[in-house]
Amino acid sequence: MSPAARRASVPTAPPAAPPVGSAVPSSALDLLHAAAGDGSSPPVLRAEGLALAYGARTVVAGVDLEIAPGRLTALVGANGSGKSTLLRGFARLLPPQAGRVTLDGVDVARIPSRRIARAIGVLPQSPIAPEGIRVAELVARGRYPHQGIFRGRRSDDDVIVAAALEATDAMQLVDRRVDELSGGQRQRVWIAMALAQQPRILLLDEPTSALDIAHQVEVLDVLRAEVARGMTVVLVIHDLTLAARYADDLVVMAEGAIIARGAPGEVLTGEVVQRAFGVEARVLEDPDTGRPVILPRSQPLP
Numbered sequence: 001m002s003p004a005a006r007r008a009s010v011p012t013a014p015p016a017a018p019p020v021g022s023a024v025p026s027s028a029l030d031l032l033h034a035a036a037g038d039g040s041s042p043p044v045l046r047a048e049g050l051a052l053a054y055g056a057r058t059v060v061a062g063v064d065l066e067i068a069p070g071r072l073t074a075l076v077g078a079n080g081s082g083k084s085t086l087l088r089g090f091a092r093l094l095p096p097q098a099g100r101v102t103l104d105g106v107d108v109a110r111i112p113s114r115r116i117a118r119a120i121g122v123l124p125q126s127p128i129a130p131e132g133i134r135v136a137e138l139v140a141r142g143r144y145p146h147q148g149i150f151r152g153r154r155s156d157d158d159v160i161v162a163a164a165l166e167a168t169d170a171m172q173l174v175d176r177r178v179d180e181l182s183g184g185q186r187q188r189v190w191i192a193m194a195l196a197q198q199p200r201i202l203l204l205d206e207p208t209s210a211l212d213i214a215h216q217v218e219v220l221d222v223l224r225a226e227v228a229r230g231m232t233v234v235l236v237i238h239d240l241t242l243a244a245r246y247a248d249d250l251v252v253m254a255e256g257a258i259i260a261r262g263a264p265g266e267v268l269t270g271e272v273v274q275r276a277f278g279v280e281a282r283v284l285e286d287p288d289t290g291r292p293v294i295l296p297r298s299q300p301l302p
């Protein structure tokens with residue numbers, strides 16, 4: 001992705017499955033949720049005959065996909081299969097080569113940027129923070145879409161920022177420079193910024209890729225809790241077992257197209273894993289949740 005596209009995720013100026021569990025203080029999440037507003041159901045994001053390209057090279061083609069509102073959708077697929085590109089298309093960071101993306105039936109290209117920024121939050125794979133910025137300031141930028149000429153920074157913005165930091169276990173990092181954090185700490189801070197934005201729809205590209213197992217579960221629990229409170233979440237994730245455990249809907253991509261979609265238990269068969277990733281896998285059932293557990297087969301160890 002171009003640096004410009006990545007920076008686009010940093011606001012620059014005031015311009016149904018049950019939760020798996022939650023390690024997050026509910027007060028912080030309740031606060032974040034209260035900030036999201038009116039309690040109406042989230043808008044419907046849909047791709048219609050969508051094709052996306054870099055220059056003349058089409059990398060996503062013929063995608064028809066409605067993101068189920070108020071649910072968690074996981075986008076999985078091999079490296080280069082087009083997941084990030086599709087997410088960029090949904091976030092309006094990449095204009096369609098063909099087809100369109102709609103929000104409640106309206107082409108997103110026709111919706112004012114500020115409205116899009118309030119409705120759709122996006123966290124790219126490798127976002128770039130402004131040089132030298134500290135954590136508190138970066139996360140506070142999540143509030144920019146809610147501010148403006150007639151509505152500057154308010155005290156409830158600070159409370160929401162604090163709640164987002166608490167929810168991502170990043171409160172102890174507030175005074176640190178973002179460029180001096182570890183990869184996992186930085187990822188949690190970016191997720192805090194996305195949560196502080198309180199969009200109706202949150203798109204996250206591999207939000208757990210740099211996290212240790214405890215923080216992976218913690219972040220996914222936070223996202224599940226947001227979904228339970230009405231947010232629509234779409235995330236790209238490589239860990240199929242975690243995807244199956246947390247997602248309501250799984251979308252499997254291969255070579256720029258969707259090859260399977262549905263409930264994790266229906267979608268994640270050995271055949272689909274073979275088709276998408278070219279590996280043999282055994283699909284077991286988690287005795288606790290009934291969700292699939294994916295065990296790739298490998299050569300026996302010597």
Ligand SMILES: Nc1ncnc2c1ncn2[C@@H]1O[C@H](COP(=O)(O)OP(=O)(O)OP(=O)(O)O)[C@@H](O)[C@H]1O
Nearest residue numbers: 001002054059077078079080081082083084085086
């Ligand atoms: N900025 C870009 N310019 C040109 N081609 C790109 C660009 N970004 C991605 N591509 C190409 O588009 C195709 C799809 O890439 P994309 O990043 O969407 O895949 P992905 O499924 O997200 O992969 P990964 O799992 O590795 O993140 C790849 O062939 C990739 O090389």
